[in-house]
Amino acid sequence: FSSQQAVAAASALVTFPAGSALYDGGVPTDGGVPYEDVFTLNDGATSVTFCFKLAASQCTSGSVTPISVTGSTSAKDVAGAVITAVGNNSILIYANRYGGGGSPVVLFTNANNGSAGNTAITSTDNFLGPVAMTGGGGNGGAIGVGCNSNADCTSNNCNNSTHKCQ
Numbered sequence: 001f002s003s004q005q006a007v008a009a010a011s012a013l014v015t016f017p018a019g020s021a022l023y024d025g026g027v028p029t030d031g032g033v034p035y036e037d038v039f040t041l042n043d044g045a046t047s048v049t050f051c052f053k054l055a056a057s058q059c060t061s062g063s064v065t066p067i068s069v070t071g072s073t074s075a076k077d078v079a080g081a082v083i084t085a086v087g088n089n090s091i092l093i094y095a096n097r098y099g100g101g102g103s104p105v106v107l108f109t110n111a112n113n114g115s116a117g118n119t120a121i122t123s124t125d126n127f128l129g130p131v132a133m134t135g136g137g138g139n140g141g142a143i144g145v146g147c148n149s150n151a152d153c154t155s156n157n158c159n160n161s162t163h164k165c166q
Contacts (some may be wrong), residue, residue, distance in 0.1 A: 008113065008114075008135055008136055008137050009109050009110050009111070009112075009113050009117060009135070009136055010109075010110040010112075010115075010117030010118045010119070010133035010134055010135050010136030011107060011108060011109040011110065011133055011134070011135055012107075012108045012121060012131055012132060012133040012134065013098055013105055013106070013107055013108075014105065014106050014108060014121065014128055014131055015075075015104055015105050015106075015128075016075055016078045016079045016082055016104050016105075016106060016128075017075055017078065017104070017127065018073065018074055018075040018078060018104075019052075019069040019070050019071050019072060019073030019074070019077075019078055020071045020072070020073075021127070022037040022052045022069060022078070022127065037051070037052045037123065037124050037127055038050060038051045038052070038059075038064060038123065038124050039121060039122065039123040039124075039127075039128055040121070040122045040123075041086065041091055041093050041108065041119075041121060042119040042120070042121075043091050043092040043093050043110055043111065043112050043117065043119070043146070044092075044110065044112045044114075044116030044117045044118075044119060044146035044148075044163070045092070045112065045116070045146045045163070045164075046090070046091055046092070047091075048065060048089055048090075048091040049063070049064045049065065050064065050065045050066075050067055050082070050085055050086070051064040051065070051066050051067065052066075052067050052068075052069050052078075053066045053067065053068055053069070054068070054069070054070060065085055065088075065089055066085075067081050067082060067085045068081065069081060074104075075104030076101075076102050076103060076104050078104065079097060079103065079104045079105065079106050080097070082095060082106055083095045083096065083097060083106060086108075092110065092111035092112050093108050093109065093110055093111060093133075094108070094109045094111060095107070095108055096109070108121070108133060109133075110133055110136060112136075112145060112146045113136060113145070113152075114136050114137060114145070114146070114147055114148070114151075114152030114153075115136050115137050115147070115148040115149060115151070115152050116136065116145075116146035116147050116148045116152060116163060117133055117136035117146070118132065118133060118134050118135070118136045118137075118148070119132065119133050120132045120133075121133065137151070137152075142154060142165060143155065143164075143165050143166060144164055144165060145164065145165045146163055146164060146165075147159075147163055147164060147165050148163065152165065153165035153166070
């Protein structure tokens with residue numbers, strides 16, 4: 001008998017809108033072309049903010065990863081651009097298309113197994129809706145892996161300050 005629970009990764013399905021739906025929440029000054037909407041992913045240890053942009057001068061506030069779109073970018077192509085941007089980043093989250101090549105739905109899966117990966121995906125103006133990566137749990141986390149509780153760690157010892165298995 002083992003007291004360990006099966007390790008599970010947190011995940012979320014997110015449907016991305018067409019480029020014409022992404023803008024800064026104000027009145028677009030560029031004929032409705034999308035720009036400056038952002039979303040943030042968190043793998044339980046690191047957060048990365050992604051910004052939809054039309055021009056190089058946009059998305060300059062703070063440390064963000066730009067994603068180029070136009071008003072005519074289809075929803076499936078916005079999803080594809082998101083997948084590429086996440087894949088080119090150091091965050092420990094995998095992004096894959098869900099439902100076939102024409103789908104605007106992206107499956108985000110946290111590479112940090114356990115409850116530490118159960119994090120919200122935030123977006124400006126809530127354009128993605130309320131969405132979070134859920135389902136992460138169980139223990140099996142090696143020393144140094146992100147955790148929220150002792151049950152996330154094979155050692156049964158989660159440091160509450162660093163949120164890493166000890």
